[in-house]
Amino acid sequence: MSFTLAKTERLAAILSRSPVLPVLTFSTPKAAVETAKALRDGGLMVLEITMRTPQALDALRAVVEEVEGVTVGAGTLLEPEQVQAAIAAGADFLVSPGTSSRVLAAGSEAPIPYLPGVSTPSEAMQLAERGATFAKFFPAGPAGGPAFLKALIAPLPDLHFVPTGGVDASNAQSYLSLSNVACVGGSWVAPQDAIEAGDWGRIGSLAKEAAALKAR
Incomplete structure (x- = not known):
């Protein structure tokens, strides 16, 4: 159970494409397609x-x-079966909120990149021992915010994070300014009420503002 260099490089390339990773929940495929188009545009x-x-x-x-x-x-992959189903559906990468042993095994052995979740230094060290160089930091706000991640730079210099949970337009840049943050995750760029109302213009405007943020 380890993270290969090839998949790590692919994940690095994915996370470097945008400073903000929209975290999205959908009740219909149509809403997903229109939201994705608005975010892309x-x-x-x-x-x-x-x-x-x-x-x-x-x-x-x-x-x-x-x-x-x-x-x-x-x-939000919580079971190994979800990992396989996501791959079959065409997912380009996998994300879990934490690092249960079963999901960690399934994710790290998958043929596509996997971003596991951590919220403590011990969990981060366990991932680093397996060769991981990226981790989701969740829930970022309640778990310590930018100050927590800044404190990990010295002891874990090779591990980079995607803070998610409590991240929004008001604090995203404070995370992105840290050298160990690859990008941030959040739902503020596609609010649920905008998705339900079909307000693709609002989502596009929020995406444009988010895309203008700069990672260090």
Whole structure:
């Protein structure tokens, strides 16, 4: 159970495409397609579709098939079976909120890149021992925010994070200014009320603002 150099390099390339990784939840494939188009046109080319609804896999599959130019990840993976289902649906990468042994094994052995979640130094060290160089930091706000991640730069210089949870337009740049942050994840760029209302213009405007943020 380890993270190969080839998949790590692929994940690095994916995470470097946009400063913000939209974290999205959909109830219909149509909403997923239109949201993905709005985000792409606003400059956000990498998306995470959470596996939190019965329609999530259909939504992911629809975006993969119908929206050109975007890289689509499957998030909130809690079971190994979800890992396989996401791969079958066409996911480009995998994301989990934590690092349970079963999901960690399935994700690290998958043929596509995997971004596991951590919230403590011990979890981060365990990933580093397996060769991981990227981790989702979740829930970023409650777990310590930018100050926590800054404190990890010296002891874990080779590990980079994607803080998610409590990240929004008001604090995203404070994370992105850190040398160990690859990008940030958040749902503020595609609010649920905007998705439900079909307000693609609002989502596109929020995406454009987010795409203008700069990672260090």
